[in-house]
Amino acid sequence: MPSQNSSPNERNKPLADLWNANRAQAMSEPERLVYRSNLLGSDKRITNYGGGNTSAKVMEKDPLTGETVEVLWVKGSGGDVGTIRLDGFATLYMNKLQALKRLYRGLAHEDEMVGYLPHCTFNLNPRAASIDTPLHAFVPKKHVDHMHPDAIIAIAASENSKALTQAIFGTDIGWLPWKRPGFELGLWLEKFCLENPTARGVILESHGLFTWADTAEECYRVTIEIISKAMAWFDGQSGSPAFGGEKVKALAAADRRAVAERLMPVIRGMISGAERKLGHFDDSPAVLEFVCSHRLPDLAALGTSCPDHFLRTKIRPLVLDFDPARPDIEGLVAGLPAAVAAYREDYAAYYERCKRHDSPPMRDPNAVVYLIPGVGMITFARDKATARISGEFYVNAINVMRGASSVSRYCGLPEQEAFDIEYWLLEEAKLQRMPKPKALAGKVAFITGGAGGIGKATANRFLQDGACVVIADIDAEALDTAHRELASLHGSDQVRSIRLDVTDEAAVDASFRQSAVEFGGVDILLSNAGISSSAPYDETELSMWNRNMDILAKGYFLVSRAAFRLMKRQKIGGEMVFVASKNGLAASPNAAAYCTAKAAEIHLARCLALEGAEFGIRVNVVNPDAVLRGSKIWTGEWREQRAAAYNMSPDELEEHYRKRSMLKRSVYPEDIAEAAFFLASDMSAKSTGNIINVDAGNAQSFTR
Template sequence: MTTVDQRLHARLQSLWDDAMAATMSEPEKLLYRSNLLGSDKRITNYGGGNTSAKVMQPDPLSGKEVEVLWVKGSGGDVGSIRMDGFATLYMDKLRSLKGKYRGLAHEDEMVGYLPHCTFNLNPRAASIDTPLHAYVPKKHVDHMHPDAIIAIAASVNSKELTAEIFGDEIGWLPWKKPGYELGLWLEKFCLENPEAKGVVLESHGLFTWDDDAKACYELTLEIINRAMDYFATETKGVAGFGGPVHESLDPAARRGVAARLMPAIRGMVSGQQPMVGHFNDSEAVLEFVNARDMRDLAALGTSCPDHFLRTKIRPLVVDFVPAENNLEAVMAGLPDQIAAYREDYAAYYERCKHPDSPALRDPNAVVYLVPGVGMITFAKDKATARIAGEFYVNAINVMRGASTVSTYCGLPEQEAFDIEYWLLEEAKLQRMPKPKSLAGRVALVTGGAGGIGTATAERYLREGACVMLADIDGGALASTVKMLAQAHSADVVRTVEMNVTDEGAVARAYEAIAVEFGGIDILVSNAGIASSAPIEETTLELWNRNMSILSTGYFLVSRAAFGVMRAQDMGGAIVFVASKNGLAASPNASAYCTAKASEIHLARCLALEGAEAGIRVNVVNPDAVLKGSKIWSGEWLDQRASTYGTDKGGLEEMYRARSMLKRSVLPEDIAEAAYFLASDASAKSTGNIINVDAGNKEAFTR
């Protein structure tokens, strides 16, 4: 098995392709270099670091050649950036900004001048790091956040370690919050040390530079490899974090504990908005959470500003003892633990705030460390929760390296606060778009690979929800999730094979949704079959099969949903996809119609039980949804066509013609009703039925 040491110390290899690069312009080489660097999380984390190139280009007005800085724009990610992700600025204007600088107390105002330096009306906003690249007197600059470098930068003797490892080739600068002043510091360092190839920034990261794009890229790799080699030698055979004091549970048991903890935590931290969870029990995480020094190191907080902004001042260590399996005691104590974290965070805010500081933000932890189990992270959406976990793994790697060769130092509390509550960061947050209507919500859709299930999932995903698709058909699930992930990202959609009549399978599905997303807000009970036979030809097996799937299955998935929703104490929405046939009798379909009627009455009963917990239960009644529906294939289609004296081709027209509105009913129509009943637009509705049948007077509810 690959050890933590081996994985972290595998050397970086150059991926530069000379033939490919030969066809590129200098800006295209910058993009190429950026994507290569961002493709390896050992080089930089998501959204972290930035790259730049100074390029001669014709001015759009004068036609004269001018020097233009291409630099990663605000909020971008070097691994996924495209050409439109770079800000472009006139270098002569950036140099002119020095005359506007009024000193450290006024450096934030310099960001307001950057738009005046824009080249060619580029709408991409320049980031706070722009001066750090502009004033380095080299054409190409990389600023990365490699774990191996930050482990040096976060050591108590980082200056001495930098000199020991790199000599005069790489310099060192003390901690300084990113901004205009740090840009001037970098320029001064370069002018005073013309032979230096880069600099380590204390508690921050690495800058490297060159006048050639490829040389700059390979220099960055070389410096990181040198740091990795150093740690490989110095930490060989050394137990990280003081060695283990806990043993990990087996993988299934770890997921079981996480599935209990995550909905409870989610409910307690979702006061301001619904939160989405992520679980990580990787080898690096387990080594840390099981270690003797874990609590002391975790209390110090992270060092790199990017780590800190994603993971908050410090994590919350859950009081689980794997050897004692004290889960019930932990569950009982969670409210007090989370309340204590909030109080501690509020006290930190009060100690560090300035007269103009933004108001206190969400005081809940982002990162939860569970000995023997792993790490849980919560954030406003799945991608942010996952990325927060990745950042804390970076922080773990940093703490491991620094504490092994030296003494690890977290970012000083006041410095951490000044970044977290930086007015420029606050302005960026205020510019964020308004959340979508289902942002942070988690939905389980049974029958998820069918036409109605897929359309409903797509509708929820479009509104910002995370969706778990459950279906008995594994092949159909695989193709459905591939399509939805391509449209909405793999972060927000998961699948689970589930037979709704199998109590164990239902329990496993709810464990999966708890571990993958943290809990559940919306259940769409949509699994179905259809049968058609005269009563004399309706066998007991056929009758029981309808009842098992359409009645018992709905009971089982709803009962499990109630359990998780009550644990979260956040309310919830349950939507039954029943049928017009649950209200209006139909010939030759007694088993199907009776089972659908049972669904509707079950929904009414659950609406009564769920109301005090804020759990709303409503019904959508479709009719004749042929498009994409698996129940309209095979014998059922033949039988219904025979019942109504038509052929397959004429059945859809017959259904349309018999409706009051003379319209076909599509899966997207059912999805729209399912969206309404899950959204806050129907927050005051429970126990209701929406018929989506193009009009059928026999199915009127009154």
């Protein structure tokens, strides 16, 4: 399916009718609701992620009385129609929802009605009902869709939206003026339906589309038909160039990315106060058309219209002053502090102008959306998925502005209405119910040797506690496998992979620039890429010595230097963890090159801890010993060489190392990952320059 970021040709392709009658026939009514919802949510031109909702009124057996009752199945609070399953729907008794009308005391008491919804729950369903529940309940039709299509919102956000609705749809689709979602709007919809029994839907000003029908299939097709008709109507309008036409030329793709790589860590550092932010960069055709246009400044200042857009993107974006014809990147960076401060001041003034007596305290005053002429859009949020989705929502807003301004005058949501949604007490209660952030939430970890046993185990550990992770490894096949495994466990937003030779200076620097544009920066480095070798000292070839020094000493230097430079630019500190070895402290026979290189790693970490402290950058070391399971260095000749050094077979090595340890225990990759997590988290916030041995006890490697 084409996305909302697609080129104009893809955006204007007709919506496909995906309904499979044979497949749907075998489903129950709730299952058909899920099916319909997923089909609608599969095309972002129909509704954005998490936006819109669907419902069905179904006859069910009451589990308490055994009577047949009418039950409203409606998308639960916070769900996404594209991915929703049965357990994502709230279920409520229709007779109880209708009875709520007797309790309604008017607009001044609108919010109290939400508190009654749990009393209407059917079959003890734990899924919370959304604020839109009355809108679906009071429409006197079995099936209702509420979508946020760009083409419809372009009509709804136009100055003469009512006239446009009538011109395009006649009496088939009605129009209602702006009203914040809630009980009152539900009553408005009911009144409209009763007064217009032949209408198949209604456009809500500055909001979206409601459609309805008697069957799931018919409702789906009505929704598709109405949206397609709006898209076709806009396609037939021959107007002036979008957004007043092109004002500046976009930079080449590589140059756009270079600007983002330079900007994102700096912005991230400025706005990551109480919580770290993660970034997303978008230079899709839709974004470039807008940021290169004449009308960028005045349209961006109007803000978004649809409440779903607004809640994700804030009152308005921050447009940065940049001329792609004379691309002064360092000048742009130098101007960031003033631009960010001005936005904060403007946001604070907006809060003071609009706040009510019971408004929650002002939230984060920083922008979510940053627009750069000729370059693209950067979005920041508390996690990567939200940053990406916020960007998608702003692209929806761009599409709306394109459509509305081509046939009328685009109107953003009135400022006071926007504030009342952003600081809605119900929205605040939802925010307060959110779980406490995990220990590494908002942080980005860069892991070398990320496809091996220790690297992958640590990546998994960091991801479990909320971090985003970049795994880097020279083994492309293993890297691809590790990426798939980690993404399947933790989500594709959280994981990136880079094929990297840590001895290649240019490649190392490029990998950190890539991390900066993927997530906004790097907070944690796990330097772990390694090799091993064994030979008697007099048989140690210079090539073996150089290879150990290249990967284990120079590689650690290049990677930590790149991380150090990036962390300094961010100005929010950082954590580095070097995975060294027991052999860095305790010499072993027939391993002079390896032991010496590992000792170099440890001393490099100490030196870096001295220089990093000034910038809040902590550097610590984990010393493993004999981590055989999952380790790539133990799958080759190193295993045979170490076995030969101890005069035993390779299969006896793990048991040998276990017995050799003081605690008589084997050491696994997950053990190293736990130590790395401790050193990367705030649990060790006052530790730097330290070494943690994870070797099950070895007196030779005691640090003192």
